[in-house]
Amino acid sequence: MRRARRIPWRRVTGPVAVAVLGAVILVVTFALDARAARSSADQVWSPFVLVTGLLLIGLVANDDGVFEWLGATLTRISSRGPVVFASAATMIVAVTAVLNLDTAVAFLTPVLIHTSRRRGGDDAPWLYGVLLLANAGSLWLPGSNLTNLIVLGHLHLTGAAFAARMWAPALGASLVTALVVAVLGRDALVTSDVRDRVTAPSVGVGAFAVLAAVLAVVLLSNAAVPVALIGLLAVGWHLAHRRVEFGEVIAIVGPGALIGLFAIATALGTLGRVWSFPSHALHHANTTVTALTASVASVLVNNLPAASIFAARVPSHPFALLIGLNLGPNLAATGSLAWLLWWRSARGAGATPSLARASRWGAVVTPLGLVASLVLLALSGRS
Numbered sequence: 122m123r124r125a126r127r128i129p130w131r132r133v134t135g136p137v138a139v140a141v142l143g144a145v146i147l148v149v150t151f152a153l154d155a156r157a158a159r160s161s162a163d164q165v166w167s168p169f170v171l172v173t174g175l176l177l178i179g180l181v182a183n184d185d186g187v188f189e190w191l192g193a194t195l196t197r198i199s200s201r202g203p204v205v206f207a208s209a210a211t212m213i214v215a216v217t218a219v220l221n222l223d224t225a226v227a228f229l230t231p232v233l234i235h236t237s238r239r240r241g242g243d244d245a246p247w248l249y250g251v252l253l254l255a256n257a258g259s260l261w262l263p264g265s266n267l268t269n270l271i272v273l274g275h276l277h278l279t280g281a282a283f284a285a286r287m288w289a290p291a292l293g294a295s296l297v298t299a300l301v302v303a304v305l306g307r308d309a310l311v312t313s314d315v316r317d318r319v320t321a322p323s324v325g326v327g328a329f330a331v332l333a334a335v336l337a338v339v340l341l342s343n344a345a346v347p348v349a350l351i352g353l354l355a356v357g358w359h360l361a362h363r364r365v366e367f368g369e370v371i372a373i374v375g376p377g378a379l380i381g382l383f384a385i386a387t388a389l390g391t392l393g394r395v396w397s398f399p400s401h402a403l404h405h406a407n408t409t410v411t412a413l414t415a416s417v418a419s420v421l422v423n424n425l426p427a428a429s430i431f432a433a434r435v436p437s438h439p440f441a442l443l444i445g446l447n448l449g450p451n452l453a454a455t456g457s458l459a460w461l462l463w464w465r466s467a468r469g470a471g472a473t474p475s476l477a478r479a480s481r482w483g484a485v486v487t488p489l490g491l492v493a494s495l496v497l498l499a500l501s502g503r504s
Contacts, residue, residue: 137377138377139377139378139380139381140376140377140380140381142381142384143377143380143381143382143383143384143385144380144384146381146384146385146387146388147383147384147387147388149388150384150387150388150391153391154391154394154395157391157394157395158387158388158391160390160391160394161386161387161388161389161390161391161393161394161429161433162387162390163274164271164274164390164429164432164433165271165274165383165386165387165390165425165429166345166383167270167274167343167345167346168267168268168269168270168271168345168425169267169379169382169383170345170346170348170349171221171264171267171270171344171345171348171349172221172223172224172267172379173349173352173374173379174334174345174348174349174350174351174352174353175220175221175223175224175264175334175348175352176221176223176224176227176352176373176374176375177349177352177353177355177356177370177373177374178220178224178327178330178331178334178348178351178352178355179220179224179227179228179373180356180359180365180369180370180373181326181327181330181352181355181356181358181359181364181365182228182327182328182330182331183228183327184327184359184364184365185325185326185327185328187327187328187331191212191232192231192232192233192235192236193235193236193239195208195209195212195236196236196239196240202240202309202310202311203303203310205236205240205310206246206247206250206299206303206310207299207303209233209236209247209250210250210254210295210299210302212229213225213229213233213250213251213254213255213258214254214257214258214261214295214299215258216228216229217254217255217258217259217261217265218258218259218261218262218265218291219262219264219265219331219334219335219338220331220334221259221264221265221266221267222255222256222258222259222265222266222457222459223267223458223459223462225251225255225258226251226252226255226459226462226463226466227373227462227463227466228466229251229255230248230251230252230463230466230467230470231466231467231470233247233248233250233251234247234248234467234470234471234472235470237309242308242309242311243306243308243309244309244472245305245306245309245478246302246303246305246306246307246309246310247306247309248467248472248474249302249306249474249478249479249482250299250302250306251463252451252459252460252463252479253298253302253451253479253482253483253486254295254298254299254302255459255463256447256448256450256451256456256457256459257294257295257297257298257447257448257451257486257490258291258294258295259447260287260290260291260294260443260444260447260448260494261284261287261288261291262280262283262284262338262339263278263280263283263338263344264280264338264344264348266443266446266447267425267428267458268424268425268427268428268443268446268447269283269443269447270343270345271386271425271428271429271432272428272431272432272436272439272442272443272446273439274432276439277343279339279340279341280338280339280340280341280344281339281340284339286440286501287440287443289497289498289500289501290440290444290493290494290495290497290498290501291494292497293490293493293494293496293497294444294447294448294490294493294494296493297486297489297490297493298451298486298490301482301485301486301489302482302486305482305485326355326358326359327355329355330351330352330354330355333351334348334351334352337351356370375462378458378461382423382425382426382458385423385425385426386425386426386428386429387429388426389422389426389427389429389430390429390430390432390433392430392433393429393430393431393432393433393434394433394434403431403436403437403438403442404434404436404437405437406437406438407438408438408441408495408498408499409441409495411436411437411438411441411442411445412441412442412444412445412448412491412494412495413445413491414445415427415431415441415442415443415444415445415446415449416445416446416448416449416452416487416491417449418430418431418445418446418449419445419446419449419450419452419456419457420449420450420452420453420455420456421455422455423455423456423457423458424446424447424449424450424456424457425457425458427446428442428446431446440498441495441498444491444494444495444498445491448487448490448491448494449487451483451486451487451490452480452483452484452487453480453483454476454479454480460476460479464476
């Protein structure tokens with residue numbers, strides 16, 4: 122069986138210094154207030170374990186040719202650019218919902234660039250659309266975004282229960298984002314379609330791992346450990362059969378960045394437990410103020426630490442908080458880890474992404490997505 126083309130992930134790994142700094146932060150945090158630090162770590166550990174498992178599963182699925190096949194298949198759907206883009210947007214949102222936004226931007230960015238080049242023209246709607254849609258699509262399930270799991274640490278909702286409450290705001294954010302990106306990149310969507318032969322992916326470990334992860338995320342209130350075990354077993358199988366290299370696995374997981382973010386999230390969660398002002402301030406805010414505050418905070422300190430500090434105590438409006446934490450990062454590269462993964466993936470695929478242009482598009486997408494999501498949240502009677 123011919124091996125799927127690999128994406129050069131070696132440059133994605135964060136510097137070792139970040140991991141060392143993270144370890145230092147953790148030691149200092151526990152030394153200052155061990156009880157509060159343990160409580161904070163108990164709340165934030167599962168998202169990082171979950172995303173590790175999802176990234177491993179995504180690596181195996183990519184190695185089996187699933188994502189490359191999807192990209193090639195997109196070019197065969199229709200000769201009309203808007204139809205192909207709508208199909209791509211649906212794929213981005215679906216992969217984000219099931220396999221986490223970090224997995225989506227890491228693996229689908231090259232897929233969408235591949236699709237764009239087969240069609241010809243500007244990469245913009247495909248290149249920036251995958252980032253903006255991944256953030257917008259991360260409202261569907263708990264595992265779609267690490268922030269969801271941090272905030273939901275107090276609620277213990279299953280994936281099905283979460284989706285029942287958030288499907289309307291998630292749909293609104295996804296549709297608005299897709300429409301705005303299509304309008305902003307309309308010139309690139311009218312180029313002619315270039316069709317070629319599509320090689321079907323192998324139905325192997327990757328497909329079974331994805332299915333198992335979907336079931337775990339939907340049925341369990343905390344799928345972190347099961348998904349991580351699934352990812353480890355899947356990647357272990359591929360390592361044993363020399364389908365992937367160990368360095369490739371380390372690169373896609375990016376332990377340095379994850380350890381650093383975990384340390385910062387734990388430290389800020391500890392701060393939120395000993396300093397009540399941030400969560401107390403939001404306790405008296407309405408849903409709109411909650412979402413706007415979360416959006417600004419995500420840009421200032423990244424959405425993971427922001428989620429940790431705001432959710433140190435039970436938030437009054439957890440779903441409005443998530444809307445701000447998940448959509449706010451579309452404003453700037455400081456908003457979420459997804460930006461780093463997207464940038465590295467795009468550069469690795471030979472594209473030249475512009476952070477300034479992505480932020481300009483995000484400045485249009487974000488307020489409209491916030492309005493749509495908050496209105497639908499209010500109409501559904503949830504907050």
